[in-house]
Amino acid sequence: MVDANRHVVAIFGGASAGSTAAEILAARGIEVIVFEQNLRPYGKIEDGLPRWHRDQRRMEYKRIDGKLDRPGVHVVPRTRLGTDIQFDDVVRWGFSAVLLANGAWRDRPLDIPGAEAWVDRGLVYQNPFIYWFNHAQEAAYAGRRYTIPPGAICIGGGLASIDVVKVFQLELYGQALAARGIDVTMHDLEHAGIPATCLKHGITDPAALGVEDSWLVYRRRVEDMPVATAPPGASAEQLLKIEVVRKKLLAKAQERYLFRVRPLALPVALLTDDDHVVGVRFVETEMRDGKAVAREERPFELHSSLVVSSIGSLPEPLPGIVMKGTFYDYADWDTGAYAPVPGVFGVGNVVTGRGNIKASEHHAKDVAHWLTEHYLGVQATDVARSIEGLSKGSEARAEAAATQVADYVETRPLLAAAAADALLDRIRARQAEVGYHGYASWMATVTPPDAE
Ligand SMILES: Cc1cc2nc3c(=O)[nH]c(=O)nc-3n(C[C@H](O)[C@H](O)[C@H](O)COP(=O)(O)OP(=O)(O)OC[C@H]3O[C@@H](n4cnc5c(N)ncnc54)[C@H](O)[C@@H]3O)c2cc1C
Incomplete structure (x- = not known):
């Protein structure tokens, strides 16, 4: 005392x-x-x-x-x-x-009527999902477990949503390779990317593995994704540059991890069977004065039994x-x-x-942009990765x-x-x-x- x-x-x-x-x-x-x-x-x-x-x-x-x-x-x-x-x-x-x-x-709630009733019946939020990914390999882990189905869907747009869709892909390709008797660690797959890892094991085209790649769905354009942010008071020229950076970052991430991106799409309903989510109904959007406006006349559906919401x-x-x-x-x-x-x-x-x-x-x-590249794992291969x-x-x-x-x-x-x-x-x-x-x-x- x-x-x-x-x-x-x-x-x-x-x-x-x-x-x-x-x-x-x-x-x-x-x-x-x-x-x-x-x-x-x-x-x-x-x-x-x-x-x-x-x-x-x-x-x-x-x-x-x-x-x-x-x-x-x-x-x-x-x-x-x-x-x-x-x-x-x-x-x-x-x-x-x-x-x-x-x-x-607290995950920002998904703005779909009745969505909360489907949490852990196919709808999962990003925070518990990444928690599972980070801890499930520990022997003492007693929390909920998730299996990644074909064509899993992530609704989002920021850095964390790219983490989610990368987890989908690393799990799907890790399992597909294991099924062929090829043992790669998650770390190897993330580090080298999926195509390079496949190539190392004699698979020239990852499509040969028959994986149904997962989806990242974003309500605005790819060039609007908040994976790189404009400085306060940015000029029109700076804003355009940022848009180019965003497109490049995403394209590089897709090249390494093979996920699909569906921009300009707004989720409007969960598709469900008796007790589980089986997909999402979206409507296309268009950008008007910087806002994503729903085009009700342009609906479409994506089907999967896992939907992760990563919207903040x-x-x-x-x-x-x-x-x-x-x-x-x-x-x-x-x-x-x-x-x-x-x-x-x-x-x-x-x-x-x-x-x-x-x-x-x-x-x-x-x-900074370089940090985002390293974060996403899409930095130049001759540069040591650092976040x-x-x-x-x-x-x-x-x-x-x-x-x-x-x-x-x-x-x-x-x-x-x-x-x-x-x-x-x-x-x-x-x-x-x-x-x-x-x-x-x-x-x-x-x-x-x-x-x-
Ligand atoms: C995808 C991603 C993107 C990122 N982007 C950025 C970025 O753009 N810029 C940046 O600066 N950093 C970024 N970071 C880095 C970094 O994660 C955060 O900035 C930083 O870790 C936040 O720290 P914090 O202490 O505020 O919050 P947290 O790390 O969340 O810590 C909060 C702590 O409070 C505890 N806690 C919560 N509720 C209670 C309670 N009721 N009672 C007692 N304890 C409680 C929690 O257990 C936790 O330990 C990012 C991280 C990730 C994963």
Whole structure:
């Protein structure tokens, strides 16, 4: 017990944004409590970044470990805001500030009447789908499993939707090759691409494998896909260039992974039999003043028993937290200050999740074209692949936000020693309850031996 008046800040979410904020606040002498809902605090890096980015994920894990395993930072795993701890209680307990760094884990609902009734009966959302892909090979994995059927359909358009359709293709071709007695790893297939891998094994035309390739369906044109983003205030010339880049990126990705793309198509109904999705009815669209407008007279259908919706991730609504649209009610998007309660701030994807215009302007600078190429696996073959820097933008924003929070906290009176100690006592009790006795030993216990 430290017998001194001091500041104590609570952070919910221990991944890229939460750990970055924790490090900065702790360096300013503030005591920091990091509540994390999961056993491990790696967030999107572990559960959203497909596991073929093996080296990058390991590197990011180490960086997060370094930020959390340090004096002044108290980690409380397996503790979910809204379930194990309520927001109103947290506010009442009297922390010097509260940071919401809980990311964007709610899939934007698919805008098809009645669609939700078909979730896990053929309709799957991107976040659980990638979670399955990243973890299903672990012996202890007990979650839902998915099998990729011929012609699987992904509805989307951004980077994450290309991840989804790549997963489809890697699974389908991996199985088709295995059926011919050719054993290739997912990593090899992703790294070299499907045609090159087939060629290496004497198959000059991958079509000979008889795979029914999967579909990526997007409501706008290929050149509108948000896989590369124009800088804020881009000139007409820059916008045209970006369109060319998008087309090239997608064409390269298709060349390597052989998925089919259906642009200018809007899903309007799920096709179902008694208890399962069997396809999607779409209508064609046309672009009018930058908007995709449905052409009701031009319907068409795609048939498959798996439809993954990958149309964006949003912050999860949590009891007691006021929403403004699909985001929390921020008074200021730059500081992430939460309007209803002073001293509460959003940091990271919880503020910058896609779909917000202002946020996406800031977002634009983060992922350079070369980084997108490396992310998608379509970089030149003589260049070493690296997605180092993917999180730089979000980290830079988390750093800026944490610095502002530290400045805010320092304008506030210190918590009396007894009040700060009482907060720490609560935290220690919760750590004991979940069996946490220190970062390194906890991580050693909860990391599956076969985790990638
Ligand atoms: C497809 C893809 C595209 C990307 N594009 C970009 C990009 O364009 N620009 C960029 O900067 N970065 C990008 N990234 C990189 C990076 O994933 C994110 O920027 C960054 O990881 C987000 O970090 P975060 O800490 O805000 O959120 P997360 O990594 O989601 O972390 C949130 C943490 O909070 C925890 N949590 C959630 N809810 C609760 C709760 N109720 N209580 C307690 N804990 C909770 C979660 O378990 C998680 O550990 C991309 C990643 C992917 C996979």
